[in-house]
Amino acid sequence: MRGFGDLESVIMHMVWDHGSPVTVRELFDELRHERPIAYTTVMSTMDNLHRKGWLAREKDGKAYRYTATASREQYSARLMREALDGGGDTEAVLSHFVAQMGGAESEVLRTVVSRLTRRQPR
Amino acid sequence: MSGALVVFGYTLAVAWSVPVLLSRLTRHGISARLGLAAWLTAMASVLASAGAAVALLAGAAIAGLPRLAEAVCRSVAGRACTPVVYRSAAFEVPLGAAAIAATLTAAVLAWRYGRALQRAGRRTRAHAEVARITGRRLPAKGEWGGGRGMGGGATVVLDAPQRAAYCVPGRPAAIVLTSGALAVLDRDQLGAVLAHERAHLAGRHHLLTSLSRGLAASFPGVPVFTRGPAEVARLAELCADDAAARRTGRPALVAALLAMGTGAAVPAPALAVTSGAVTARVHRLLDPPRRGRRARYGLALTAVTLLLASASGLVIAFAGPFAAALG
Numbered sequence: 205m206r207g208f209g210d211l212e213s214v215i216m217h218m219v220w221d222h223g224s225p226v227t228v229r230e231l232f233d234e235l236r237h238e239r240p241i242a243y244t245t246v247m248s249t250m251d252n253l254h255r256k257g258w259l260a261r262e263k264d265g266k267a268y269r270y271t272a273t274a275s276r277e278q279y280s281a282r283l284m285r286e287a288l289d290g291g292g293d294t295e296a297v298l299s300h301f302v303a304q305m306g307g308a309e310s311e312v313l314r315t316v317v318s319r320l321t322r323r324q325p326r
Numbered sequence: 327m328s329g330a331l332v333v334f335g336y337t338l339a340v341a342w343s344v345p346v347l348l349s350r351l352t353r354h355g356i357s358a359r360l361g362l363a364a365w366l367t368a369m370a371s372v373l374a375s376a377g378a379a380v381a382l383l384a385g386a387a388i389a390g391l392p393r394l395a396e397a398v399c400r401s402v403a404g405r406a407c408t409p410v411v412y413r414s415a416a417f418e419v420p421l422g423a424a425a426i427a428a429t430l431t432a433a434v435l436a437w438r439y440g441r442a443l444q445r446a447g448r449r450t451r452a453h454a455e456v457a458r459i460t461g462r463r464l465p466a467k468g469e470w471g472g473g474r475g476m477g478g479g480a481t482v483v484l485d486a487p488q489r490a491a492y493c494v495p496g497r498p499a500a501i502v503l504t505s506g507a508l509a510v511l512d513r514d515q516l517g518a519v520l521a522h523e524r525a526h527l528a529g530r531h532h533l534l535t536s537l538s539r540g541l542a543a544s545f546p547g548v549p550v551f552t553r554g555p556a557e558v559a560r561l562a563e564l565c566a567d568d569a570a571a572r573r574t575g576r577p578a579l580v581a582a583l584l585a586m587g588t589g590a591a592v593p594a595p596a597l598a599v600t601s602g603a604v605t606a607r608v609h610r611l612l613d614p615p616r617r618g619r620r621a622r623y624g625l626a627l628t629a630v631t632l633l634l635a636s637a638s639g640l641v642i643a644f645a646g647p648f649a650a651a652l653g
Contacts, residue, residue, distance in 0.1 A: 213459045258459065279460040280486045286453055287492055287502070299526040299566070301491035301519050302586045302604050312605050313588050 211249050216258060220276050225262065225269035330382035333641050337375040340634065344368045345549040351627055352557065355606070356615045358564035360627035365557050366534065367631045369541060371638035372550050378642045380428075439540040446536065447496075454494040457482055457502045464503065481520065483508060489586050493523040495532040507586060515582035518574040522582075525569035531562040560603065567607055580611045 218231055232246045250270055253259045261268040287300075348368060352361035399407040461482030486504040494500045501523045503516075511519060526532070538554040545551040570579050587604045615623075 210463075213461070213463075216459050217462070276460055276485065279456055280484045283453065283456055283460065283484060283502070284486050284488055284490065284504070286449075287490060288488060299493050299523065299531060299562075301522055302583060309605055310588060313584055313608065 211245070212253060212258075215246070215249055215253065216272065217276075219259065219270060219272050225264075225271045227264070227267045227269055229267065329644070330379055330386050333375055333382055333644075334379040336637070336641055337372055337379050340368065340375065340637075341372045341548050341550045344372075344630070344634070345553045347630065349553070349557070351623060351630070352561060354615070354623075355561070355564045355610050356620050356623040357627055358561050358568060360624055360631070362534070362558065362561040362565060364627045364631045364634075365554060365561065366538075367634050368550050369538065369554050371634045372548070373541070375638050375641045384425075435544045439544065442540070442543075443536060450494055451496055454496050454498075454500045457484065457494060457500055460484060461502065491519045491523065491586065493526050495527060495530075499527045501527075510585040511582060514574055514578035515585060518570045518579040518582040519586070521570035521573040522566045522579070525566040526562065529562065529565060529569075531566070534562060535559050563603070563607065564610070567611065571611060576611050576614070580608055583608055583611075 214235070215231060218234065219226055222230075228243070228247045228250055231250070232241070232243050235241050235246060250259060254261055254270070257273060259270045260273050261270045263269075345368070348361070348364055351364070352358070355361070396407070396409075458480060461484045464481040464483055480498065481501040481503065484502060484504050487506045488504055489507040489510060490502070490504045491507050492502055494502060501520060503519070507519075508516070535555060535558055538551075538558045541551045542555050567579060583604060587608075
């Protein structure tokens with residue numbers, strides 16, 4: 205049903221929503237109410253996220269406590285920077301639905317919109 | 327030698343004249359798909375016939391050089407000039423040097439292009455991963471929605487005020503929407519946006535643009551290659567528009583373009599080159615060409631494509647045995 209990458213996303217969102225440092229056990233207890241899942245799967249996924257730099261961890265007794273290295277907003281802002289004012293390799297590969305426009309073109313489009321809405325009000 | 331000149335002349339003629347013809351035929355975006363095919367065929371055909379011309383020239387050089395070398399050698403050294411002398415010194419050294427230089431140049435160009443592709447691929451994969459983890463899956467609703475798009479790609483929504491919608495190629499591919507974009511799109515318009523992006527992914531448009539950019543970087547000053555990337559990108563955009571219009575209808579697509587376009591942030595001056603592109607897309611969708619006009623353009627583009635393909639095929643078929651006979 206859901207792939208491995210999906211679980212990474214679910215866990216990161218849980219860590220972000222949690223706010224304070226969280227253990228594998230705590231997330232596992234929350235997750236198993238939603239889906240059949242093994243403790244070791246959660247553990248290895250969080251280990252991967254730590255290895256890839258998404259999660260930082262600190263030893264607390266026998267277990268690790270995990271925190272996100274950056275906020276969701278920081279990641280979104282970085283993606284938007286890459287996607288919108290890239291101009292580099294990434295920009296060349298991404299296909300935008302609309303290209304960024306000059307002020308004059310925005311004006312032209314705005315007049316098209318007002319003409320269309322006048323002609324056939326919705 | 328004359329065979330090489332003919333092929334070389336053909337290559338130059340195609341590389342300089344066909345871009346003018348194709349720009350004219352594809353300007354209005356009528357039959358965008360055929361236009362895209364014609365541009366790609368033109369680039370491939372110039373590349374192939376240039377290769378054939380080089381092979382012919384090399385063949386001619388190999389055939390002509392011993393006589394030249396012998397003549398020069400005899401006039402200088404008189405009777406002391408034996409085949410051993412002129413073959414080793416005058417013949418093999420420059421020829422070997424030229425061959426090595428040509429091979430090195432080609433290798434450097436290919437290596438540079440490969441490295442650029444690799445770098446772009448790495449950054450794209452990293453971008454897609456961050457988007458997949460940071461974004462939320464678009465809940466599946468009706469036919470357009472879906473956690474999974476075509477080719478195993480996911481559609482994710484990022485929390486961001488900007489209006490943006492784009493696709494990230496790769497395995498798996500991803501379509502990224504911002505919450506800012508979702509806020510201005512209704513259900514049908516969202517369907518049009520997703521259909522547009524899926525058409526890009528299904529048509530492997532990123533490969534076409536990246537290949538044409540690579541050619542433009544490798545052959546500066548050759549019109550068919552320098553004008554290629556912009557034309558390929560523009561026509562790929564129109565192809566995706568056509569696919570989306572077929573799926574969700576023109577009104578939804580036009581409305582989506584206007585909704586996404588009019589709220590865009592004030593762009594950097596560097597991006598002014600793309601200005602007019604969205605307006606052109608909107609006008610093209612609002613006033614679709616009559617059937618007769620579309621058929622004429624389609625016919626002309628098909629004719630150009632077939633002519634280019636068969637002419638280069640002939641040239642290469644002609645160059646092969648000719649070079650072999652001389653070499």
